[in-house]
Amino acid sequence: ADNLTRRLPAGNNQDELSQMVACLNQMLDRLEKSFRRIRQFSGDASHELRTPLTILRGETEVTLRWAKTTDEFRDMLRSNMEEIDRMERIIESLLTLAKSEVGELTLEMKQLSLSDMVQELYLQSRILCEAKQIKVEMDLKVEQEVRIRGDELRLRQMFLNLISNAIKYTPDGGELKIVLAQEDDLAVVDIVDSGIGMHAEHLAHIFDRFYRVDKARNRMDGGTGLGLAIVKWIAEAHGGSISVTSEVGKGSSFSVRLPIQGPEEGKHPKTTILD
Numbered sequence: 001a002d003n004l005t006r007r008l009p010a011g012n013n014q015d016e017l018s019q020m021v022a023c024l025n026q027m028l029d030r031l032e033k034s035f036r037r038i039r040q041f042s043g044d045a046s047h048e049l050r051t052p053l054t055i056l057r058g059e060t061e062v063t064l065r066w067a068k069t070t071d072e073f074r075d076m077l078r079s080n081m082e083e084i085d086r087m088e089r090i091i092e093s094l095l096t097l098a099k100s101e102v103g104e105l106t107l108e109m110k111q112l113s114l115s116d117m118v119q120e121l122y123l124q125s126r127i128l129c130e131a132k133q134i135k136v137e138m139d140l141k142v143e144q145e146v147r148i149r150g151d152e153l154r155l156r157q158m159f160l161n162l163i164s165n166a167i168k169y170t171p172d173g174g175e176l177k178i179v180l181a182q183e184d185d186l187a188v189v190d191i192v193d194s195g196i197g198m199h200a201e202h203l204a205h206i207f208d209r210f211y212r213v214d215k216a217r218n219r220m221d222g223g224t225g226l227g228l229a230i231v232k233w234i235a236e237a238h239g240g241s242i243s244v245t246s247e248v249g250k251g252s253s254f255s256v257r258l259p260i261q262g263p264e265e266g267k268h269p270k271t272t273i274l275d
């Protein structure tokens, strides 16, 4: 685990020994990559948790030393509460992701109306958008009700994550659109915003844990960088996928594709599916 950089010298003919060397080297590549990912992940997780802890400690120390009035103590407790909230959110999301990796999260499948869910999300979005005066639009590009097999709570969590991102990264007075369509046996939901958008180089990474385009701005918005990792897990656990297109200054469009029949049996060994 300490040194995974060394490789066996590759043979230059096609005999069995050279094939085995190539195979071992490829395995070492994969091991090296996955060890690096784990190290990076624990580093990021500790860093993300240390920041609110440092703030908590700093504020508490200063207050204990200087504060005299009840109001001053109350201010500190209020500010501490924000950091505690933040840590709670990070830990909860990390726990969800960790459980999803070892198959400890279950999806409770049932037949549900995606059309109804999209309409409820539209009404909820209108309330969420009020403060920023973002205009919400719904486009049902289907002739009849779309019913799918899925976990209602998880699907709702996935869409709300995408919607709250759309609102978070769209300036006041912008637009948000929720589109439902069907392509053969796939249901497609698009969450489209007219927000700040992202450069192409970020798009491959935004579904990684803790990846944030603008770390400084994001901390103030209360982002953890874990939302999209969870969104991706939920889409894939349903046998579906998520994709994104974006243009800086114009907006972003996240597209979720879900098989109407739900995930295929045995295809996602890490998810326990209850019917």
Ligand code: ADP
Pocket (backbone or CB within 6 Å): 165, 166, 167, 169, 193, 195, 196, 197, 198, 206, 211, 212, 213, 214, 218, 222, 223, 224, 225, 226, 227, 228, 229, 251, 252
């Ligand atoms: P966060 O909690 O930081 O929003 P996410 O995992 O949900 O974490 O998103 C990862 C990053 O992707 C965000 O920090 C942001 O930079 C970018 N992002 C996500 N959604 C959008 C969007 N609709 N418009 C612009 N940028 C976005």
